[in-house]
Amino acid sequence: MSVNSTANELSKWEQGLIHKYACSAWIGLSSVVIVFNKWILDRFPFSITLTTWHMFFATISTQILSRTTSLIERSPEMTPQFYIKAILPIGLCFSMSLILSNVVYLYLSMSFIQMLKAIGPVATLLACWSMKIFNPEPSVRVLVTVVVIVCGVAISSLGELRFVLVGFLIQGTAIVFEAYKNALQQLLLSGQTRMSSMTLLYYFAPACTGMNAIWMLIFELKGLQQKGAGGISPGVWLANGLLCFALNIASVTVVS
Numbered sequence: 535m536s537v538n539s540t541a542n543e544l545s546k547w548e549q550g551l552i553h554k555y556a557c558s559a560w561i562g563l564s565s566v567v568i569v570f571n572k573w574i575l576d577r578f579p580f581s582i583t584l585t586t587w588h589m590f591f592a593t594i595s596t597q598i599l600s601r602t603t604s605l606i607e608r609s610p611e612m613t614p615q616f617y618i619k620a621i622l623p624i625g626l627c628f629s630m631s632l633i634l635s636n637v638v639y640l641y642l643s644m645s646f647i648q649m650l651k652a653i654g655p656v657a658t659l660l661a662c663w664s665m666k667i668f669n670p671e672p673s674v675r676v677l678v679t680v681v682v683i684v685c686g687v688a689i690s691s692l693g694e695l696r697f698v699l700v701g702f703l704i705q706g707t708a709i710v711f712e713a714y715k716n717a718l719q720q721l722l723l724s725g726q727t728r729m730s731s732m733t734l735l736y737y738f739a740p741a742c743t744g745m746n747a748i749w750m751l752i753f754e755l756k757g758l759q760q761k762g763a764g765g766i767s768p769g770v771w772l773a774n775g776l777l778c779f780a781l782n783i784a785s786v787t788v789v790s
Contacts, residue, residue, distance in 0.1 A: 620721075
């Protein structure tokens with residue numbers, strides 16, 4: 535075996551290891567953030583404000599990193615027209631996904647929400663097909679996987695004791711927005727721009743923050759003025775922001 539082939543195999547092995555760590559981090563952080571957000575929403579029932587805080591924290595963090603480290607490289611192709619066409623749709627889809635994913639806590643149990651989220655990969659697959667990101671050959675393996683996931687979600691829905699139709703529809707809509715957000719991210723991460731995951735987060739976090747803030751002012755401003763921070767300390771808010779920022783990085787890395 536040549537030295538070059540050995541180096542290529544090692545590179546593939548390292549890449550596979552990175553992928554496994556990224557997926558594991560995403561799964562672990564997702565579970566922790568869900569429980570953390572549920573705890574906060576039990577004391578501070580303003581889901582849109584919570585997601586606005588998450589994206590505001592991500593915006594500030596990426597701005598600081600872009601000025602103090604080499605982790606974020608600004609894209610030379612980022613013109614106003616490109617931003618409106620490619621970045622704003624991601625911000626819109628991500629904003630709606632975050633808001634609806636937190637609103638659903640008011641209607642469904644955490645365990646049932648996690649069961650419904652299992653259909654996310656199927657929704658992302660269909661979103662990628664609908665946007666013609668890829669057109670795979672017919673595969674029995676893919677068909678069986680999709681059928682098993684859909685049937686599993688259907689059975690869990692039929693057996694749910696606290697089934698609320700409104701909550702089910704909200705979660706379904708959130709999954710659709712998440713799927714198209716992933717598909718749009720895939721276009722940027724694998725297309726001609728070849729952005730890094732951190733750079734992509736740097737660009738769409740401010741757009742998502744702005745959209746969330748608009749919804750927050752419309753639907754939750756009055757309640758915020760009456761209730762305030764709900765007795766939650768600044769340290770808890772900071773820890774929540776850090777965890778969600780780490781989850782956003784892991785999520786975008788997994789998509790890439």
